[in-house]
Amino acid sequence: MDHRSMVGLSKRMSRALRHEPARLGLIPDRAGWVPVDDLLAALRVDRADLDTVVAGNDKQRFAVERGPDGIDRIRANQGHSIPVELGLPPAVPPERLYHGTGADAVDSIRADGLHRGGRHHVHLSADVETARRVGARRGGAVVVFTVDAAAMARDGHVFHRSANGVWLTDAVSPGYLTPGR
Known part of the structure; x- marks a missing residue:
């Protein structure tokens, strides 16, 4: 996947996971997770391309993990305009x-x-x-x-x-x- 294609897919994934999941028929859970297979189908991309974007994104915008149900899921790490509870604990910042x-x-x-x-x-x-x-x-x-x-x-x-x-x-x-x- 060339750099231009990777950036384009990253932007589409960001829109789908952070701002307009319903537009693509996606239903994130309370923490913003969506089954990977659902995102792949909605964006009409294959898993290899998604994995390339997740691994190669310079800002590490996305997280993929296996859910408690055994299904791979994905979410944006931050930047949502939709309601989500990321479950991040309070942290002491640097100076x-x-x-x-x-x-x-x-x-x-x-x-x-x-x-x-x-x-x-x-x-x-x-x-x-x-x-x-x-x-x-x-x-x-x-x-x-x-x-x-x-x-x-x-x-x-x-x-x-x-x-x-x-x-x-x-x-x-x-x-x-x-x-x-």
């Missing part, structure tokens, strides 16, 4: 986390902070390089904000860490943010 964004969003973020929008959480990165990559996905200039996660945690904000290392929280107020370059 600093990072959020990459386009330069056009800087003024709004400085004024209002980071909000989850239509998703369940704000997504934060553990390192500047990952935040920069995330911020660059829409093209244009990228600004990376530093989040004072240690202060947020001391002030009672709850963090979770997804299976692929993305840090999640409900919101980040402007006082905890420092814009970078």
